[in-house]
Amino acid sequence: MAWTWEFAGPEGRAWILHYANQVCRWEPPPPLPATGTGAPLLSWRQRIGWYERWPVRRPRGRRALPRQGRVLKAVDTDALCALYSDGFPWLRAHLDPEGMHYLVPDPSDFQWPGPEGTLLWECRVLVRMSDGEQVTSTVEVAPETFTALPSTVPRRRQRQLLHLGRALERDIGLWGRDHKDDCGPETCGYPPVEPAAP
Incomplete structure (x- = not known):
């Protein structure tokens, strides 16, 4: 009700x-409670988990991701937009052009690669928007494309960023809904439209 x-x-x-x-x-x-903005407060368990093993756990009865899939990669705006099949022009217009974005394979249970492998890995993306806020999204990336990306983030920082990405409440759709009133050709260079799910 x-x-x-x-x-x-x-x-x-x-x-x-x-x-x-x-x-x-x-x-x-x-x-209804408002969706929080900004980085959430992480619990002590999440903070302790930074020192433990990789946080992406395999579902029961499935194999773990290969070693090259258990890493977080930092990409710039151009590289991130290239990973989306249609280029996603709305996203490109609203991303921080100088910001660093983070990508990590984190498939849901029903998207987990089977024994025969998979053509695409579902990746969680931690993006920095034009107003500086970090939000989350997902994108499907071919394993060889993901492996080819350079890995420059220290392992402890990778775990911190992955926990942060999993704890964020806001995704690109919510950010776009809240930004719609401020959006326009004179502010962000893009006409106000509903963001499509990437």
Whole structure:
């Protein structure tokens, strides 16, 4: 009911109150929690995990990713946009052009490579947007393309960034929704449109 109330608008809320008050005494629910922005506070378990083994765990009954898939890679904006099949022009216009973005294979259980291997690895991407905020996304990358990317991030920092990417609540879609009012040819050089899922 909280979701219906939150997105009903003034007319919808009046309708809900009218009919709910005929049946019983009803109080509107509190507002939905806002999505946090910026880096989340990591728990002590996550911080201790920086010193342990690689945080991407294989599902039960599956093989672990190969060694070259258990590494986080830093890429610039041009290299990141090249990984998307259509170039994703909306994303290119809103990424920090001088920012460093991070890419790591982190497939969900149903995307995990089977015994015969896979054509693509699902990778988690930690991107820096034009306003400096870090958000997360996913992209599918061929294993040989990922392996060819240079690895320059120290191992401890890789674990920190992976934990951060997994803890972030905001993805590119949420960032784009919140940025839509400020978007325009004069501000970010791109007309305001809904961001498509990468």
